[in-house]
Amino acid sequence: MFERFTSAARAVVKGAVAHAERSGSGTVTEEHLLLSLLDREGTPAAAALARLGVSARREQVAAGLADAARRAGLTRADAEALAGLGIDVTEIVARVEAVHGAGALRADRRGRPRRSGHRPFTTEAKAVLERSLRVALGRGDRHIGDEHLLLALAARPGPVADVLTEHGADYAALDRALGASDGPPGAVA
Template structure:
């Protein structure tokens, strides 16, 4: 499928992986693909995004703010407590046994050697919703009878997938719907 991607769309997908790693994500989500698209948009899409005030810096900052929150919050602690697990006691035990920075060091070890290369060491996988956005981008291009998947189609795939994280980054449902209309308008003018 990637052979059908424009150069910029390929760069956007590679950038999504880099952004996910940089933001500390274990998998590439639609929000990382969105950041890759915004960062590497072709000129027509760049104009649409600029007109809506959607920037890579703003999106990256919003994603960084989200990942800065603890993975388990008060609601999670309460849910665990209801089944007899004290999250604070678990955290204290981990800190006592492994050191104060144990949570920060809990990264999977990078595999080296032949097996590491075969298993794609250094690459992180796509989440199912991110895979779905790529599939939806292909469907959008086919529907419009286009031979190439550009960053505009990647964005349409993201919008069509309606992932809550990306919808929120784009101004909610209304913002996402308006952006979708703008992208279709841009594609219609270019045709």
Template sequence: MFERFTDGARKVVKDAQEEARSRGDRAIGTEHLLFALTRDDGPAGEALRDSGLFRGAAGDAVAALPDPSGLDGEALRLLGIDLDAVREAAEDAFGPGALDAPSGSRRNRSPKGHIPFKPESKKALELSLRQALNLKHGYIGSGHILLGLLQDRRFRAARALSGAGMDLEALRADVIRRIPPKAA
């Protein structure tokens, strides 16, 4: 599949890996692809920026998503556990940031070498191929990658965009309009 990627699409994938590395993440998520697309010079980056989504806004939108650690504050509240109160009590007893990962933890160190894709990112890239085929394009560009991210609203990137107030269908139509029929 990667043989169909344009140089721009390959750069997006490489930039997504660097995004994950710089954040100390062990795998590339759809949010890393979104961050990389905000810097893209092609149809995806243009569509995102024209709709008001820049790198900082993308980071804020992803940060606003529920905690990926699996701690569901609402579910804990239903069990009578106030997650904010637990955090506050821990910080009162042990100091600010008591529940944060230690600075020397594996999570906070930049991973070296190859960083794998999370399953949802692999799926988004597979969907980018399907999008290219549906549009009868013989290549996969950055616009197709964005279309792949938008296709499944369960992806973190799609949820972040939606949570930021983006109209995903309008964004989809805009990027389709911008994608050239032949690779540049």
């Protein structure tokens, strides 16, 4: 599968590993993939994110991802469902962090890099890479580009898709913005 990755898609994966290293994470997560996509310029995914204004709100996106990570990856919908049962996720997170320290529930802190220094990808991040192949095939593309990684992130329910949706970049909007990148500059479908 990786032989089909374009240089831009490979750069996203390498950038995700770098984000994991800088954050001290033992694993590479979906969040790292999105942050790496937001670092790119001059690629189809970068153009789509810019068209939707997500690139300009990078700090808010990163804060939303960090907030989701503090909740151990629970989506806002999960937190609202638990609130309906009388469970206040914010209060639980605060109590756990008071006892065990800030970020104690972060899912990306669970793994540790191997002695080789290699950081494994989480099951969810691997699923995004696999889904990017299905997205590419569904679009009739013979390669896997950073646009396919972005669509795969938006298609997979979870905190990353939630954060993208909060910023107006759900799967349909991204698909339209990517279609617009094939047309004249400034055109939006």
